[in-house]
Amino acid sequence: MQMNDAKRVEIIIEAPLERRLLDTISEAGVTGFTVLPVLGGSGRSGRWSREGQVSAAGGMVAVVCIVRPERVDQLLKAAFAVVERHIGVVSVTDCQVLRAERF
Amino acid sequence: MQMNDAKRVEIIIEAPLERRLLDTISEAGVTGFTVLPVLGGSGRSGRWSREGQVSAAGGMVAVVCIVRPERVDQLLKAAFAVVERHIGVVSVTDCQVLRAERF
Amino acid sequence: MQMNDAKRVEIIIEAPLERRLLDTISEAGVTGFTVLPVLGGSGRSGRWSREGQVSAAGGMVAVVCIVRPERVDQLLKAAFAVVERHIGVVSVTDCQVLRAERF
Amino acid sequence: METILSVMAQNLVSPIVLSFALGLLAAMARSSLSVPEAAAKALSIYLLFAIGFKGGASVAAHGLEGSLVAALIAGIALSFVIPVIAFGLLRVMTRLSAVDAAAVAGHYGSISIVTFVSATAILASRAIDYEGYMVAVAAAMEAPAIVAALWLAARAGAGARMDRELWREVLLNGSIVLLIGAFVIGAVTGERGLKEIESFIVSPFKGVLCLFLLDMGLVAGRGLRQARSVLSPGAFAFAVLMPLAGAALALPVAIMLDLSTGGAALLMVLSASASYIAVPAAMRVALPEANPSIYLTLSLGVTFPFNLALGIPIYVALAEFLLGA
Amino acid sequence: METILSVMAQNLVSPIVLSFALGLLAAMARSSLSVPEAAAKALSIYLLFAIGFKGGASVAAHGLEGSLVAALIAGIALSFVIPVIAFGLLRVMTRLSAVDAAAVAGHYGSISIVTFVSATAILASRAIDYEGYMVAVAAAMEAPAIVAALWLAARAGAGARMDRELWREVLLNGSIVLLIGAFVIGAVTGERGLKEIESFIVSPFKGVLCLFLLDMGLVAGRGLRQARSVLSPGAFAFAVLMPLAGAALALPVAIMLDLSTGGAALLMVLSASASYIAVPAAMRVALPEANPSIYLTLSLGVTFPFNLALGIPIYVALAEFLLGA
Amino acid sequence: METILSVMAQNLVSPIVLSFALGLLAAMARSSLSVPEAAAKALSIYLLFAIGFKGGASVAAHGLEGSLVAALIAGIALSFVIPVIAFGLLRVMTRLSAVDAAAVAGHYGSISIVTFVSATAILASRAIDYEGYMVAVAAAMEAPAIVAALWLAARAGAGARMDRELWREVLLNGSIVLLIGAFVIGAVTGERGLKEIESFIVSPFKGVLCLFLLDMGLVAGRGLRQARSVLSPGAFAFAVLMPLAGAALALPVAIMLDLSTGGAALLMVLSASASYIAVPAAMRVALPEANPSIYLTLSLGVTFPFNLALGIPIYVALAEFLLGA
Numbered sequence A, B, C: 001m002q003m004n005d006a007k008r009v010e011i012i013i014e015a016p017l018e019r020r021l022l023d024t025i026s027e028a029g030v031t032g033f034t035v036l037p038v039l040g041g042s043g044r045s046g047r048w049s050r051e052g053q054v055s056a057a058g059g060m061v062a063v064v065c066i067v068r069p070e071r072v073d074q075l076l077k078a079a080f081a082v083v084e085r086h087i088g089v090v091s092v093t094d095c096q097v098l099r100a101e102r103f
Numbered sequence D, E, F: 001m002e003t004i005l006s007v008m009a010q011n012l013v014s015p016i017v018l019s020f021a022l023g024l025l026a027a028m029a030r031s032s033l034s035v036p037e038a039a040a041k042a043l044s045i046y047l048l049f050a051i052g053f054k055g056g057a058s059v060a061a062h063g064l065e066g067s068l069v070a071a072l073i074a075g076i077a078l079s080f081v082i083p084v085i086a087f088g089l090l091r092v093m094t095r096l097s098a099v100d101a102a103a104v105a106g107h108y109g110s111i112s113i114v115t116f117v118s119a120t121a122i123l124a125s126r127a128i129d130y131e132g133y134m135v136a137v138a139a140a141m142e143a144p145a146i147v148a149a150l151w152l153a154a155r156a157g158a159g160a161r162m163d164r165e166l167w168r169e170v171l172l173n174g175s176i177v178l179l180i181g182a183f184v185i186g187a188v189t190g191e192r193g194l195k196e197i198e199s200f201i202v203s204p205f206k207g208v209l210c211l212f213l214l215d216m217g218l219v220a221g222r223g224l225r226q227a228r229s230v231l232s233p234g235a236f237a238f239a240v241l242m243p244l245a246g247a248a249l250a251l252p253v254a255i256m257l258d259l260s261t262g263g264a265a266l267l268m269v270l271s272a273s274a275s276y277i278a279v280p281a282a283m284r285v286a287l288p289e290a291n292p293s294i295y296l297t298l299s300l301g302v303t304f305p306f307n308l309a310l311g312i313p314i315y316v317a318l319a320e321f322l323l324g325a
């Protein structure tokens, strides 16, 4: 199968900021992403869990974007502008994709 | 710890096709996979969200398969046969696993 | 953007062991992790799905930890002590992170 | 005429219609209000179980007034024929491709169970009876339209054929199985069964329906916001005209079947309504080239609210006018 | 005998049993019908809260008829003893390894709260009273069987010991805490508390139970489809015989405790039923070598439907026959 | 005085308070008991819809007793002023940074709708009427406190300004939209609408509230376990004193507004309660430097249970004493 190099960017961010993050990266030209739910976690601000929660505060989501290598910097800059002052983790992994014309 | 090379294949696919994809890759000999829920996303066909949805249409799932490097091609071929005409994203990442005899 | 090398460890483990795994890796000094829900999957013990389930048995969760390369061994040892006799998959991927001082 | 207006007016200020409107407005204004997916599914399971069970129990109580079999056959025929009419209208009124037109047509041949449920609530509040087996007719009308749509698409050289797997998926789809299953349980356990679970499936029914419609309003509003571009004036006009055409087709059939006033109104409602659960999922599998935002927007964003607000009162008033209250 | 048959017949056409059957058939036929995990959990929280509260309120109203303490001790003893009998039967009737047999045995010593709840619904429809504190007995019987199972496995050289963490997990497991907690709330707030929330926990109870059993049928059917290989004729026979053995053991105990007819029936039901929530989770932690599809299939796929359809009516009729209606 | 004690005693053994206590204890003991997120959200949607609708229907039935507009303005003013008082108290009583103090202060100016709902349940059980439009006052008091908190933080050189996006998020936040929307639907459909869905939104209301409070107890208990370090004696004292201060401020306002006994009690409850849904989310966006475990623990872990167990009975008894039962 014909595979092409790409980058998988995973952003774990506070739920109340989800909309702002997605709007920001969309404006930066990244129109492909997928949002995964998160059950709980732990970090410098302690352990937390979504169980029984009603408020978006105290929850997180994981956003996965697969982008061409040359666009990763643009994406990271946009994401960082939102994440900077907030709780969140950004990681980038090398990957390969089918149908590269889509990214 | 003794680690072995493997490939992590991530397939994000429309929910109505989940069963077909899983049956197809099982028939192709891939018996290990994990299905993660997806909350929403964005692509060439616009933004979407699972919130309040009853129909499987308009939703996606993420399927993660960890396979030995030599089996990745077989898996991709099987997956591609299902994904081809449909909405979906396939990415492959190098990884390392414990207990390689399981894969 | 200033990026640093790190490792992304993904542990897919039976839900009844979640608390023990998290306690164990916390004791091993890993305080950053995120828990993702899992809908279903397949492995040597057959296919399963969370749909309609009430018991934690017969369900799994995915735990993602991003750690500095030098701490990955410690984490894997701790995780392996819990996973060893149980159903579960552990994979490690190279990645890059922003804000390395957090890990 | 006076009846139509008064039924309409009464309908427009019902909690049901207003709950839908609330959801629609909230989503349009980008409020964060949302119903979790699991809760929406639970509500729909409740509604399908309750409406199926009540239909079955009513058949057990009153027997099969008129002929169930004739009504089923008529329903299936309508579900096959309506897509053909819809396809023709779409090709004339819009610039949709043949594949998109076929997919949309399939939705209008099939039915929306919530539209049906809302109509029964309106009938109940006007104390109009209907044949309990109309629930079975509803279930029977879900699938044939899919076959018709695929046939229309195949003529245009697109889409999959109905293979065995697809037949299974369509016929054993969750909402059909639950509706028919609950209908059978209701028919078997009858009055006694109904009495046992009445305070669960009868008394709170309308309230649950309000919350479900709130959710549908939210989903419809989100869809409309995303897909405004899809709504060419022609497509919009189609989505308002087609339910009227479907109902007009159903009315003589209902009279031929000798249905009661309520039964006739419900057959019109079924024919007028467009699917947004079973058919979209089937289309994604079998007709992936068709653009989902077109059929979802037309079905859920235009036709559903039209039927809820205006269509149902029109069909009910018409049935009352022709067949007596 | 006549009573047994009539109770059975009446039971088989109840909405409760038929809802389970619907789920079972739908899953066997690979229908897409499913209940979201969150909804299933919510239903089980409702059922535990309601049954616990009603038990407590009944104790507040009628006082402790007979001795709660004696019944608790008897329940705990049964929960310890039944696994030993089950283990013996399994080793004779099947080729399961000692570890698998121990794990299965633990399930049969513990209890299934939905079986209990379904039995109370049948008692209610036959207007048979029972001691409110039977709910507390149910809670007390959840855990001892786990200890017995681990002891049986340890003799075969496998499994973990009950460390502090495991004790905590077992005794503070969600369903025990909610059942006991609601029981205490019901006992403290009494008649007045019950009246305040009656239209939530009493009237819709049976209907909610139907939906929960629909879901259990779906889960059981999916399990049976996956794990048909597990069902050796011997294991199948065990899963039908063991509930009868458990009930037979409980009957003399109930008579010695001087329980009412309803109370005796419920003690038989508890002894006859097999856990499928608390024990499987504990076994995955403490006895990971045991194959989960064996114990889940036997408990949820065979014994649960057997009790629901045939067992409960037998136990109730037997209690009526021996202790008076 | 006697009234206060008797109201308190009666309140403490209500299923509502005990359900919260059960959740709190279960979480403290690290039980695995938990309510799925989707179920908790569904319960809160039900409660908001029901309380909003009933408020609107009551306005339709009784007309606007007294002036809605004056009450709204008073509520908004209270919501602006209370954070300033809270900020002052926090700076004196605790060592919290200005930013943390501003964030906490914002929570106390806003309101907790569950506290409000619990108070209406207590009023109902004492047969005390209240102005239906108090629901609208509750909605109006949600947001102004956020503006006040950001202003307080800005003075300390931190936090974001209220940009357009933030205004939208705050004003169109799901709970405000649902509460207001249901209020309007209730007001428009009136008695007739209420009768249609009464057996959904009135009869089971208290029972649903019990389950929701069970969940809140679980969340509060988990928070307290995690964040014990946050609870300096000063902060703890603040979280008990501040609701009393808020209520004390509201009482003369209620008298000036000429509210009924029930209305006055509810205005005190609103002023005394602290937000734990809308404000925390807004603070995460606009004031990320503030430590969420501080404001969540104080609001949900201390002030909420204090109001539920002791505060509400005090405010009700005070209103009864001053304004007549």
Ligand SMILES: Nc1ncnc2c1ncn2[C@@H]1O[C@H](COP(=O)(O)O)[C@@H](O)[C@H]1O
Residues within 6 Å of the ligand: A012, A040, A041, A042, A043, A044, A045, A046, A047, A048, A060, A086, A087, A088, A089, C031, C032, C033, C034, C035, C064, C065, C066, C067, C103
């Ligand atoms: N090293 C990590 N690996 C994975 N997830 C993390 C990590 N650090 C933080 N997180 C996630 O981000 C959240 C906030 O982290 P923090 O800002 O460190 O409190 C945590 O609760 C986790 O869900």
Ligand SMILES: Nc1ncnc2c1ncn2[C@@H]1O[C@H](COP(=O)(O)O)[C@@H](O)[C@H]1O
Residues within 6 Å of the ligand: A031, A032, A033, A034, A035, A064, A065, A066, A067, A103, B012, B040, B041, B042, B043, B044, B045, B046, B047, B048, B060, B086, B087, B088, B089
């Ligand atoms: N570049 C991407 N990265 C991550 N997910 C994507 C990407 N592109 C598409 N997706 C997912 O696939 C779905 C369909 O994509 P599309 O076919 O482009 O509309 C989107 O809604 C996303 O959930």
Ligand SMILES: Nc1ncnc2c1ncn2[C@@H]1O[C@H](COP(=O)(O)O)[C@@H](O)[C@H]1O
Residues within 6 Å of the ligand: B031, B032, B033, B034, B035, B064, B065, B066, B067, B103, C012, C040, C041, C042, C043, C044, C045, C046, C047, C048, C060, C087, C088, C089
């Ligand atoms: N190769 C794999 N890739 C991804 N997930 C896997 C894989 N193997 C097993 N799993 C997950 O781990 C669970 C248990 O696996 P097993 O112990 O092989 O039955 C499966 O149900 C899957 O959810």
Ligand code: NA
Residues within 6 Å of the ligand: D082, D107, D108, D109, D110, D111, D112, D246, D270, D271, D272, D273, D274, D275
């Ligand atoms: Na139709």
Ligand code: NA
Residues within 6 Å of the ligand: E082, E107, E108, E109, E110, E111, E112, E246, E270, E271, E272, E273, E274, E275
């Ligand atoms: Na038992």
Ligand code: NA
Residues within 6 Å of the ligand: F082, F107, F108, F109, F110, F111, F112, F246, F270, F271, F272, F273, F274, F275
């Ligand atoms: Na307040």
